[in-house]
Amino acid sequence: MTRKILMHVGPETLDYDVLLAGVKGDVGFTSKEFVDAMSYSLKFLRKLMGADESYQPFIIPGGGTSAMESVTSLLKRGDKVLVVTNGVFGNRWLDIFSRYPLEVKAIRAKAGYYVKPEEVEEEVKKGIYTMLTLTHVETSTGVREPVKEVIDRVRDYVDLIVVDGVSSVGAEEVKAKDWKVDVYLTASQKAIGAPPGAGLLVLSQKALKMLSDDSVAGYYLNLKNWIGVMQAMESGKASYFSTPPVHLIFMIKRAFEMIEAEGLENRIKRHELVASAIRRGIEAMGLEIVAKTPEAYSNTVTGVMLKRANPAEVLSLSISEGIEFAPGVHPDLAGKYFRIGHMGWVNMNDVISAIAVLERVLKRLGEPIKLGEGVRAVQELLAS
Amino acid sequence: MTRKILMHVGPETLDYDVLLAGVKGDVGFTSKEFVDAMSYSLKFLRKLMGADESYQPFIIPGGGTSAMESVTSLLKRGDKVLVVTNGVFGNRWLDIFSRYPLEVKAIRAKAGYYVKPEEVEEEVKKGIYTMLTLTHVETSTGVREPVKEVIDRVRDYVDLIVVDGVSSVGAEEVKAKDWKVDVYLTASQKAIGAPPGAGLLVLSQKALKMLSDDSVAGYYLNLKNWIGVMQAMESGKASYFSTPPVHLIFMIKRAFEMIEAEGLENRIKRHELVASAIRRGIEAMGLEIVAKTPEAYSNTVTGVMLKRANPAEVLSLSISEGIEFAPGVHPDLAGKYFRIGHMGWVNMNDVISAIAVLERVLKRLGEPIKLGEGVRAVQELLAS
Amino acid sequence: MTRKILMHVGPETLDYDVLLAGVKGDVGFTSKEFVDAMSYSLKFLRKLMGADESYQPFIIPGGGTSAMESVTSLLKRGDKVLVVTNGVFGNRWLDIFSRYPLEVKAIRAKAGYYVKPEEVEEEVKKGIYTMLTLTHVETSTGVREPVKEVIDRVRDYVDLIVVDGVSSVGAEEVKAKDWKVDVYLTASQKAIGAPPGAGLLVLSQKALKMLSDDSVAGYYLNLKNWIGVMQAMESGKASYFSTPPVHLIFMIKRAFEMIEAEGLENRIKRHELVASAIRRGIEAMGLEIVAKTPEAYSNTVTGVMLKRANPAEVLSLSISEGIEFAPGVHPDLAGKYFRIGHMGWVNMNDVISAIAVLERVLKRLGEPIKLGEGVRAVQELLAS
């Protein structure tokens, strides 16, 4: 096989204009060129998050996990946190918080489901929580939490609401301001469509006020240490706390320019159409999707249940057909599913290729597939 | 649409490893690095052409047309040349030779057909021709001439046999030595899979002996002026006649390394499979192919006849669906067809994408298409 | 000015082969290609650090500061740490540790000096310290600590010795094993010559044994969470804790291949010669170096004291002459100096350019410079 299509869960197939934007051999982190790129990127991040000027944007070396951990900058010893978890990455909040002197409680959904807004409401109404964390799209299963509905019910009963938008920002509707989210975060390699290496966050004024020397946070992931740098660079002034990922920032900037050119609404619609077409193809060939109900479907990740084939073999044969999918990682579904990532620069040609490869590979592996029905269904959806 | 697929007739979708191989800011044309790249490329060109050490390879700035014209280096005033032409690029030989003091005769096929070997035999047997030119694959229609059969019949009756392999070398069986071809030529942007900018040729010993100061050739395209440079560089010595396209040579070298890694036979098989799948998809959706008989089908270019749709609109809508095809250029079929190029780094995902896009676009333009039948047929072929 | 030379303190002028190695649009973090790159890089990191198989290498998203903070993975509540600090980045250890429940003591040197080995010995002999941290080259002043001498005196009296090699690894002699260092760390954008975005560490067996769930470390920078991934990938198996900086890893791998090709000893000698030539040029034009004694000189950073000129103006004018230097950041020398970074891919042409630009710029700014004496001195050194 020649050129490949990467439909993993991040990085996914990258646009070369984005990659080439980072090929710079002589740009220092105090240079005007870099500071301008950072300034543009910070400003655009607000738009991407549905935030306004009252929100403070951050772009910090690391990724989704480090961005999640940085919210410890808002917490003090003994604070109570409620974690709503639909899978592996919801559970990651628990792993993070377990390293800190906090009281943490979890509400959990089974694999393929999401925690219902009323369950969250019931718990939050106890009024004891400083922070509630939600996972917009659970990357391990592709299940989307109805973030807005949850918040509508609980906003008045908890100080800070944090949303992990790692698999949603840039591909799902995200309205930090309208939904009154205090921290919305994502990572560079997901729906933004840049290489991995940075976590991106916006903080509300309420969140910013919680930053203090008394927080439980360490040093590097302590947002208090980064805020001055972010404000200086946004206003065009060089500044330093720890060396920023200069080349990656140029790639993020280019990705943001391309998002701006496409139009954020168009981009979300593209992801919706891609996701619908993927699911239509999967179902038409006779397979089930991990997410149990249409409300739980996401625009970015689709888990596919297998009847007979071994997921590792599906991935391996698909690679030899030119497409790389992602393994399933939810322990409760171990060995029973794999994931299709469809984020960033994904398009309809990727969809038809993915469904075609899966038809052929799954048939070869003994899965009871209707060859040709998946691609036909995609065509009918797209032509309608 | 995000990322695109280029199925024009050259350049076609390029592998970025090839493109990046040319990004060198400090390499001069007398440097060891460049001479080594040239040496490797010249040696590999022989293999690609099915030539042995007795053949002299040339890589010359320009393209297919300049490579064609360079065979005037083998001709003297008054020489008789027979041109076998199946379309626009066969006719190009006539246009070229018309600028020189030569006697030229043409045997022509109708659009979609090729000149039969016996017709060529009949004419060549007159025994008056210094040179016979054949077009292996006629790019304007995608028709393949049975080069070996023709030569088997005429080899003894003509001094020099020249084959334009522009749309064949790297994708069709090419055996310069076994078929006793004197000049086989191609261009960098076709099935080799590099950017445009160079013509590539091999010359037999018999051809080399014809190089002389008395040829009708000019200066820049006179192979006599280039032969010393080619021989010096192949043997690792810097040399100069006119500045070589340094960066392109590094890209050609990388493409050649990738061809070597794939294996030339595998590469030809890949093109065969791709071409079969394209035709199967086209026919299953209810359309006709320009080449009139299976023997005339090529591995690299497929002309598609339209019943109702305007070709320009097909191309334009396809671009907005992420694939760029090529217009039809044969004057006898003007407005009735377009071309799909499938050369170089093309793969099965490109094929399914192309057929899927065409189904949707053609249906939208009122062509009597069976939506879903093209992609299904491709799937059945590939799964068999 | 056209092309620029970047002599900041990281990133510095990058080789484009390194940058281009990261331009990959279809490589996922579980792909063989990535795992192989990671495996090679981890193995080579040991060599770079003068470590053997008993050491465990780590490459972690972030940078120097995050790598420093990750040593909290080895510490438990109440542990005593001794920090030897010669400037801003020595002090950074204090800032980091202040966020954790540890007892920290510092020994400090004045700007331009380093803490004497005997001072460290005296304190360490108290026998109360779990960890001693040293800064091999203090980036804020360019002062080198005689790490080996210090350790020779204290090795038996402290459990863990940690060396911040951010401005030394790849350019100074580093012998983790021979010197019995437990943690040697650096960052990708310094003398390794890759873009910023990763911290790199090796841990001794003794250090590895200290990793525990009871450490004071958080989650993301907790080496206990990364060790399994590092071991899996080194042995060729895909693994996941948090998405690695895929593209940067390919750049680091390329930088490592180039270091291997140059030879680590040759590389260190190159940095020595470059540093000597820089200092010779600076002194010959009549200026002083921040590091007060030849033993304190480093191979990577040279601070330059100014008599009359404003450092910000020096930097700004130098940029317009095509070279970007770094500002001084040591608070005790504020406004009195700037820094020349000479790491990674720096060469003699950069040196002569730097000295020439400084001669012209400083003369223009009224500094009592002997024009032509700096470059002449460099020439004499290099020709000798």
Added chain:
Amino acid sequence: MTRKILMHVGPETLDYDVLLAGVKGDVGFTSKEFVDAMSYSLKFLRKLMGADESYQPFIIPGGGTSAMESVTSLLKRGDKVLVVTNGVFGNRWLDIFSRYPLEVKAIRAKAGYYVKPEEVEEEVKKGIYTMLTLTHVETSTGVREPVKEVIDRVRDYVDLIVVDGVSSVGAEEVKAKDWKVDVYLTASQKAIGAPPGAGLLVLSQKALKMLSDDSVAGYYLNLKNWIGVMQAMESGKASYFSTPPVHLIFMIKRAFEMIEAEGLENRIKRHELVASAIRRGIEAMGLEIVAKTPEAYSNTVTGVMLKRANPAEVLSLSISEGIEFAPGVHPDLAGKYFRIGHMGWVNMNDVISAIAVLERVLKRLGEPIKLGEGVRAVQELLAS
């Protein structure tokens, strides 16, 4: 040595922004993106040549030699051509014309000299010449012909005046319109600062009128075949004669944008200053320049006479010091000189590096060099 500086005579050190502009994997030659790039480049070429709208620009695959040969499109059998030659590339006109049925006469200068305007005047006044060719800067010696002065004397006595501006356009004052030049030509890899692979020309209305089917020209280099394509693409319409070097055109476009940003006058001044500094350095170290008089000095190429050292050894040692110069190629000075190319993106740091490397290399090879005097002289010139 790490990174290199290329001071050959084309390609020279390239700016990576130019190179990266060509890294495009999906752009066909009929795409809007390509046609726009071509349109911009053709329009800008007029400005670069000092031409107005009455001139027709051409960008044609090949290089300087092919561009030279393309002027045969303006000549008919038996036409008389006068060639003014100051060296190897002036003689190239003779080699080219010798392949055509033309009457050619040459006026020659000795190596290091140029043909005096009055000599040209005397010959041209015979009134028998259809075409006069001049070489603005003779690349083999670095000698500049006073083109304007020559033309002022002869304009009325010859039909067509052709200037080879291969080593001048983009670095010397060029005024096609004001000087009444009919054909001004150059190549992409010289002072324009792009890779090799294209010849660029502008033709006056008078020249355009001479294009005819009766010219002596062949096919590929026949400008009559290209003019329609150039006009179509300039006006934004896709067109085809022979596949253009798509990727190179994007690089030329980027180079042109950077020339526009720098300002053509500033660019010429930069080349003047660079050339002056090079010569000052060479002379201060005690060597002579090939061009015999200041009026003959060029902004782009400096030939350096050697007293004892072998030029091949100078080049070879310089490469190991990180700079690649060009060999001498004028047969009358064989073994006695080498050339420094200083075109395109060259800057003052390159100059000081070049002089420094030469001081050290030449001293090592026994040349009676005053070490340190070359660089000092450059500094004095630049600081004045």
